[in-house]
Amino acid sequence: MNYLSVENIAKSFGARTLFEDVSFGINKDQKIAFVAKNGSGKTTILKILTGQDSPDSGQVVMRKGIRMEFLSQEPNLQDELTVEESIFASDNDILKVIEQYEKALENPEDAEAYQKAFEQMELHNAWDFETQYKQILSKLKLEDLKQKVKNLSGGQKKRLALAIILINKPDLLILDEPTNHLDLEMIEWLENYFAKENITLFMVTHDRFFLERVCNEIVELENGKIYQYKGNYSYYLQKKEERVVAENASIDKAQNLYVKELDWMRRQPKARTTKSKSRIDDFYVIKEKAHSRRREHQVELEINMERIGSKIVELHKLNKSFHEKTILKDFNYTFTKGERVGIIGKNGTGKSTFLNILTQAIQPDSGKVVIGETIKLGYYTQNGIEVKPEQKVIDVIKEFGEYIPLTKGRFISAAQLLERFLFDRKKQYDFVEKLSGGELKRLYLCTVLIQNPNFLILDEPTNDLDIVTLNVLESFLLDYPGCLVVVSHDRYFMDKIVDHLFVFRGEGVVEDFPGNYSDFRIYEDSIEPVKEEQPKEKVNWKENQVRNGLTFQEQKEFQKLEREIAKLEQEKTEIEKLFAEGKLGDDEIEKQAKILQKVIHQLEEKEEKWFELSSKMEE
Incomplete structure (x- = not known):
C-alpha cells in the first residue's frame, strides 16, 4: 500500500x-x-x-x-x-x-x-x-x-x-x-x-x-x-560501487572509497541478534585483533607532524565531582605513542568533563595532568565554529594554518584539505553564513586538522556529518600517526578508528577495555545476559480481585499510595538539596525544616499503609 x-x-x-x-x-x-x-x-x-x-x-x-x-x-x-x-x-x-x-x-x-x-x-x-x-x-x-x-x-x-x-x-x-x-x-x-x-x-x-x-x-x-x-x-555500498564504475570508470577516488567501505562492512561481526554463547575472558586475543586492524590499513597521506617526545600525556590520581556526583575517582593513565582511545558511557557520566580536564580547560578537584613539551593538542568540541559576517570558507581555514606537512617535503595546502573534505574550489569562496549545519561542522573539523596537532581530541565529531564525509574523516584518521582520543556515539566510526576504550560506568568508575565497540558489546553480552523486559500484566482490578487479595477500593488506594509516595520522596529530595547547597537564610532554614519534618511524617504514614496492603497481596 x-x-x-x-x-x-x-x-x-x-x-x-x-x-x-x-x-x-x-x-x-x-x-x-x-x-x-x-x-x-x-x-x-x-x-x-x-x-x-x-x-x-x-x-x-x-x-x-x-x-x-x-x-x-x-x-x-x-x-x-x-x-x-x-x-x-x-x-x-x-x-x-x-x-x-x-x-x-x-x-x-x-x-x-x-x-x-x-x-x-x-x-x-x-x-x-x-x-x-x-x-x-x-x-x-x-x-x-x-x-x-x-x-x-x-x-x-x-x-x-x-x-x-x-x-x-x-x-x-x-x-x-x-x-x-x-x-x-x-x-x-x-x-x-x-x-x-x-x-x-x-x-x-x-x-x-x-x-x-x-x-x-x-x-x-x-x-x-x-x-x-x-x-x-x-x-547499498555494493550497488553504489557498481553504479559509480558503470557511470565513469575514471572516478577512481570515489570507487576506492566505496570498495574500502564495503570491505569493512563484510568484515564486521553480525548484528547482535543473539548473545555470545561463552564468556570471552582472554583480553589479549581481543587486543591483538584490535591492533591488527591498524596494520591492515594502507597509509596514503604519510603526515609529517612534529616529533613526539618520550613524555606524552600523564594523568595522576585525578578526582572530579560536581556536588554529590562523582566523575573521576583516583584515575591514573599514561598515554603512549600512536594510541587511539575511544570513550563511551551513558549521558551524564562525565565524558566531556574528562576531555576538558585532559585539555586543562577545567581543573580536577585533585591530582594533576602532565602534558609533554613536544605535545600539540588539537581539540574538536561540540560548540562548533563562530561564523563571522562576510567571511569566505577559505579565509576561515587560513586563519589557523596554510598547509599540513607530509613526508619527503610534500604538503597538503589549506585548499587541498578543504577539497578532501568535500569543499570544491567554487565552494571555498562561498560566504560561511551560506553553509548548512553539517557543512559548518565539516569546516570546523578542517580548522582543527590544519593546525597539525600530534595529540587529537574529538568530542562527538560525527554529529551532523553525512556518510560520505564520515568515510573521508575515517580515512584521514586512519592515516593520522599521532595520539587520538574520541568521544562518539557512532559505533561504526569507533570500530574503524580506535584500538581500546575508556568505559565510563558512572560514580567515578572508568574501565579500560582493550578492543573496539563491537568487541566490547560481545564481551558484555557474554558476561551479562540481556534481560528482555516483559510487558506488565494488564491492570484489570476486577479480574485480579481474588488473586490480589485486595478489595476493589483497596486496589484503588494501593495505586494512589504509590503515586503519593513517589511525589513525597521527590519533594523530600528537593528540600534536602536546598540544605546541601547552603544558600538558605536562617528564616528560610527554619521554614524548610518544618516542611521537611511534615513531608517525612506523611511519607512514613503512607509507606506503612503501603506495606500493609502489599502484604495482603502476597497472602
Whole structure:
C-alpha cells in the first residue's frame, strides 16, 4: 500500500539548483534511509514531505487518512507544559482515556468518575498501551514527568519529542537524525524497537549500524538526482560501487572509497541478534585483533607532524565531582605513542568533563595532568565554529594554518584539505553564513586538522556529518600517526578508528577495555545476559480481585499510595538539596525544616499503609 508519492519535485535557491525532477514513493512497512551529502537538500526534502516547505514544481501526494509524524532536529514543544502534559497534549484518543484515568486516581473520593474512567480503559484496551508508553519513557530516561519543558536540556527535549512520536504510533514516521542526543544504550534500544515493530520509516541518519540493522531500502540524493537501492547499508555500498564504475570508470577516488567501505562492512561481526554463547575472558586475543586492524590499513597521506617526545600525556590520581556526583575517582593513565582511545558511557557520566580536564580547560578537584613539551593538542568540541559576517570558507581555514606537512617535503595546502573534505574550489569562496549545519561542522573539523596537532581530541565529531564525509574523516584518521582520543556515539566510526576504550560506568568508575565497540558489546553480552523486559500484566482490578487479595477500593488506594509516595520522596529530595547547597537564610532554614519534618511524617504514614496492603497481596 502506497502511503506517500513524491512526483517530479524541484527546488532552487536563487541561481543554485538543489535538485530537480525528483520522484520516489514510500509504501507501508518500508524502512527507508535517505542518504545525501550535507548541503545537497536533505532537510529541504524533509520539509517538503511534511508540508513545511513547497517545491518549485512537482507535488507530494499522501494517501487519505494516513497519520504522519515528523521528528525534526529542533523539536517544537511548548515550554510551559510539563513532560506529562506534553505527552497528553498530543492528538491520541487512547492517551486522553489514560489521562482521565490518571486524574481519577488522584481523586479517589469521586467513585463515579473513577468507575467511568476505569470502564473507558477497558473499552479502549488501554492497559497495554499505558504499559508500553511508560516503558518508552523509561528507556529514554524521562522519569520526571512533572518537569517543565523549559527546564529540559536540548537532548532531553529531543528525547521527549521522540517519545511522543513513538507513543502515538503514526502510520508514517519521518525522522531527522533520530540518534543524536541518545547514549549508546538508548540507540541500541531504539534500533531493536524499530527493527521489531511493524512501522513505516523514512529517516535521515549518519549512524551506519542503524542503517544496516533497521533499514530495508536506501534512497540517495546525489548531484540533484535520486538513486534507490532495495536493501540495507551493505547492499547499498555494493550497488553504489557498481553504479559509480558503470557511470565513469575514471572516478577512481570515489570507487576506492566505496570498495574500502564495503570491505569493512563484510568484515564486521553480525548484528547482535543473539548473545555470545561463552564468556570471552582472554583480553589479549581481543587486543591483538584490535591492533591488527591498524596494520591492515594502507597509509596514503604519510603526515609529517612534529616529533613526539618520550613524555606524552600523564594523568595522576585525578578526582572530579560536581556536588554529590562523582566523575573521576583516583584515575591514573599514561598515554603512549600512536594510541587511539575511544570513550563511551551513558549521558551524564562525565565524558566531556574528562576531555576538558585532559585539555586543562577545567581543573580536577585533585591530582594533576602532565602534558609533554613536544605535545600539540588539537581539540574538536561540540560548540562548533563562530561564523563571522562576510567571511569566505577559505579565509576561515587560513586563519589557523596554510598547509599540513607530509613526508619527503610534500604538503597538503589549506585548499587541498578543504577539497578532501568535500569543499570544491567554487565552494571555498562561498560566504560561511551560506553553509548548512553539517557543512559548518565539516569546516570546523578542517580548522582543527590544519593546525597539525600530534595529540587529537574529538568530542562527538560525527554529529551532523553525512556518510560520505564520515568515510573521508575515517580515512584521514586512519592515516593520522599521532595520539587520538574520541568521544562518539557512532559505533561504526569507533570500530574503524580506535584500538581500546575508556568505559565510563558512572560514580567515578572508568574501565579500560582493550578492543573496539563491537568487541566490547560481545564481551558484555557474554558476561551479562540481556534481560528482555516483559510487558506488565494488564491492570484489570476486577479480574485480579481474588488473586490480589485486595478489595476493589483497596486496589484503588494501593495505586494512589504509590503515586503519593513517589511525589513525597521527590519533594523530600528537593528540600534536602536546598540544605546541601547552603544558600538558605536562617528564616528560610527554619521554614524548610518544618516542611521537611511534615513531608517525612506523611511519607512514613503512607509507606506503612503501603506495606500493609502489599502484604495482603502476597497472602
